[in-house]
Amino acid sequence: MIEKLDISNFGSFDGFRWDTDVREPHGAVGRFKKLNILFGRNYSGKTTLSRIFRSFEVGQTPSRYDNPSFQIKTANGQWTQAQLNVQGAPIRVYNKDFVEANLTFLRDDQGHIQPFAVLGAQNNEVEQEIEKVKTQLGSKESDTGLRAAFFKKQTEESNAQTIVTRKTEALNKKLFDKANGKPGGIKHNTLYSNPYYDVRNLNADIAHVQSHQIAALDEAVRIEKISLLTEKPLNDISPLAAFASSIAALNKRVVAIAGEKIQPSAPLQDLLNSAVLANWVRDGRPLHVNRDCCAFCRQPLPADLTETLNNHFNEESEKLQAKIQRFLQDCESERTRIHALGLPERDRFYSSFHAKRDQIEEMLSAAKAGYERALDELSKVARERSDNIFSAHELTEVVPDSDSGIGAALDKGNELIRQSNEHTARIGASQKQLRDELRLSEVAAFVADSGLDEVKADIEQDRQNLEALTKEREELEAEGKKLRAALESLQAQLRDEKRGAERVNRYLGHSLGGTSLRLKAEEEEGKATYRFRIMRGEQEAFNLSEGECSLVAFCYYLARLDDVQTHGTKPIIYIDDPISSLDSNHIFFIFTLIESFIAKRLVGSDGTELKDAAGKPVYRYEQLFISTHNLDFLKYLKRLTTPEQVERFLVSRKAESSSISLMPKYLKSYITELNYLFAEIHTCTDDANSAASYHSFYNFGNNLRKFLEAFLFFKYPSGTVNNDKRLQLFFGDDVGAVAFLSRLTNEHSHLEEYVDRGMVPIDCAEIARTAKFVLGAMKAKDPEQYQHFLSSINAGDPLAA
Known part of the structure; x- marks a missing residue:
């Protein structure tokens, strides 16, 4: 019996895990039961779910699904998308794919209705052969025949795979620990200076050691080689960025500021005579807006004071002041840039370069100081003009156009960096060979101490055993396919297509159906085959309504449950949304068909209920699944004859993926x-x-x-x-x-x-x-x-x- 399923990738399901979503209110994991009712709105994933079951019925997944991955878990094991032909239990699914595969006439007048046959007249000889083949096939549940042998071999194969996986993982862990592990891993050993070492490098070293027959170094030789690694190479130093002086540009700007001529509209002589007084008045102007007395002396202010000051501090003077402030800010930014210039720290250079480095640093410091003095002179001229905004001065240059030696100092620093990096390369080349020898010596000791060759040989033996079991399992599977084909061939000898059509008509003519439609089986001219036609009275029926199409399709499905492939079995039945376009009368009709011909307990010839060996009622089905989107149909399904075990589920769309959960109490x-x-x-x-x-x-x-x-x-x-x-x-x-x-x-x-x-x-x-x-x-x-x-x-x- 199917209990649950996981769907990693199939249609609208993506990463669905049963144990995560299907939970009772108290936390226990729910399970499929004997009878299962599934409710979900359109496009929630019901049909996608039915297609998983139909994949096991027809032996292949739908072609339009890329990389399908799902797993059905039963009481006796599990089925995956790789085992579509070996699950054993017959499955019969009614969904839109079933209708499209068997009743294309319902959507295209040029289509057909797939004929099928039920058992015809008795043929003891053929029936005995059928029973013989069935006995050979056997079943997993009864532990007989080919199916039991297949599942046993599959279990042996799985166990062998587990052994190979466990031993391989143990070996991989040992290799990982040697390559990357902390502590003791080669990657983390500063002696080898290889922070990117991993298992791939270790495997390459093992192959090199074995092919060149390299042995572990004697301890005295090893210590001697380590002593040669006393001078530790330093990391390469990046070159210093080139320096471009801004003095010339700043000179040009301050000369323009000093020489710019402006005149107040109505100058105040006292302010022209005293720059301190002028600045004091300029700063105080915004503080006296809308005031009628002086904030300092509390004396009344003249009514025309604001206009008088505005005529002195006109727009031209304010623009020049703003230009001066921007210039001073740029000087400060340049000062910040100069402060940031410097040589790398002493410990990044070899000791033999320290004196030269210090000498260059002094040169750079002196040059930076000269540059800053030039900035001070430029700023001084700008501030003087700011203090006496109406006094212009004709200048040609404030300071010489020079970087004060900064560029030369940085060039010397880059030359020293180049020499240091070259020294590193020379040390690295000589020490790399020593590190390689020491590392390969450690790898050789690891190969010898860990018995690596013996471990690999043992895993290879287990892998060969796994391959043999896989081959035996595939042979059993192939033999099973041959027997199933033989069974179908024998059953075909008992086929009676006319009785198949009559069985459909039995359901169409059910007392509650109220339809004049019927199926007619006609032998094709010159062939030993039949074709089915839909008749309305004595005329072939075309242009069926959607309701009629649904009725014909479901009655056809019910009849197929008695075909020669299904007869005598207890199939897993999955019915997906059989009433998508039916009115209320037809909805009840479909319900009565399911109740009367599928859900009811079986009775004997005397009219009493049949019981199994445990004294429990016997049903036509092994397990029954019914899904719907229609609340009226859901209401009727609550009246079905139910076994002891019944469960109801809700199929819903969550974000980008479908999900299954137990049906909420209000729907139940x-x-x-x-x-x-x-x-x-x-x-x-x-x-x-x-x-x-x-x-x-x-x-x-x-x-x-x-x-x-x-x-x-x-x-x-x-x-x-x-x-x-x-x-x-x-x-x-x-x-x-x-x-x-x-x-x-x-x-x-x-x-x-x-x-x-x-x-x-x-x-x-x-x-x-x-x-x-x-x-x-x-x-x-x-x-x-x-x-x-x-x-x-x-x-x-x-x-x-």
Whole structure:
């Protein structure tokens, strides 16, 4: 019996882990049972799930799925996408792929209906051969025949693979520890100075040691070689950046500043005579705006003072002041750049270079000081002009155009760096050979001490044993395919296509079906084969309605459960959404077919229920799965004859992947869509739920519209009241709120008139506010009913403080 499944990559499922998502409220992992009901909205992943089961039925995955990866876990082992032909248990799946493969006529008048046969007249000789082949095939459950031998060999192969993997991992760990391990790994041994050493390097060294028959060095020789590594090479030093002097450009700017001529519109002589007084007045001007007395002496200010000062400090003088401030800031930036110049630290040079390095550093320091003095002179001229803004001076140059020797000092520093790096290269070349010899000596000792050759030989022996077991398993699998082909050939001798069509008609003509459709088997002219036609009365039927297509397809599937391949077995049955386009009468008809011909317990010829050896009822199926998106059909499924073990699941879309979980209590316990819609609105009261339940937010407009239509109709059932009036009655005189609800339910339910809304993300915060508004109105109008709604979905009050 199938218990659970993991889906790493298949259709809408990506990284689904059963043990993570399928949990009871108390934390226990749920499992598939004898009967399993799955509910999910359209595009939630139900059909994708059915295709996994159908892959085991037909022996291959759908071609349009790239790199499928899934694992079905049973009570006796597991099946993967690599074992589609060997699971043993017959599986019969009804889904859209089944319909497309067998009933292309339903979507194309030029298509066909795949004929099938049930057992015909008795043929003892052929039946004895069939039983003989079945005995040869045997079963894993009864521990007989080829299937049992296959699974035993598969177990031996798996155990052998485990041994090879364990020993290989142990060897790889030993190699990793030697190459990368802390402490003791070659990578972390400063003697070898190789921080990038890894297992690949170690394997290359082992191959080199073995091919050149290198032995471990004598300890005295090893110590002598280590002593030759006394001088440790230093890391290379990057060259210093080139220096470009800015003195010339700054000279040009300050000469222009000093010589720029400006005149006040109405000069004040006292301010012209005293730069200190002028600066004091300039600084005080903004402090006396809108004041009528002096902030310093508290004396009244002349009414025309502001205009008088503005005429003295005109726009030209203010622009020049701003230009001077920018120049002074640039001088400070240049000073900062000069401060940052310097040689690398002494310990980055070899000791023999220290004196030269110090000499160059003194030269550089003196040059930097000269450069800074030049900057001081330039700044001084600018400040003097600032202090006496109306006094221009004709200058040609303030300081000589020079870098004060900085460039020369840096050039000498780069020459010293070049010499140091060359010294490093010479040391590295001589010491590299010593390090290689010492490292290879350690590798040779590791090979000898670890018995590496013996370990590899042992693993190789185990690998050969694994290959032999794999070959034996493949031979058993091939033999099994031959026997299954022989079985199908023998069963074909008992085929009766006419009875196959009659079996379909039996289901189509069920007393509750109410259809005039029937299947007719016609022998093809000149061939020993049949073709099936759909008849309406005596005429071939074309242009079937969607409901009729669904009925024919499902009745055809039921009849196939009695074909020669399935007869006499207890298959795993998977029925995916059989009522996607049916009306309520047909929905009940499909339910009665499932109940009458699949779900009911088997009875004997005397009408009493059959019992197995343990005294339990006998069913037609080994395990039954039924999935649907229709809440009415879900309601009927709760009336099915159920075995002792039943479980119900919810298939949903979470973010970018489908998921399976145990069905919530409200779906298990209640059969009305109103409870479900209330739960969807309740989910949307917290926009944080949008990450895990985005489909609820996306469908909010539809769900809210349907909920309010049903809920308010029962509250205000008068036929003279339309939906808009019911909204007004329930939500009161808040016209804006009613208009907002009408807009949201319409715009979020349709796109033909609101195409732009389909191009922007859903506003989850707005939806959360709306959901709370609706629940708040329900709580205010009828708190008792509101609490019962919450209880029906086993949820807390999102409006509680």
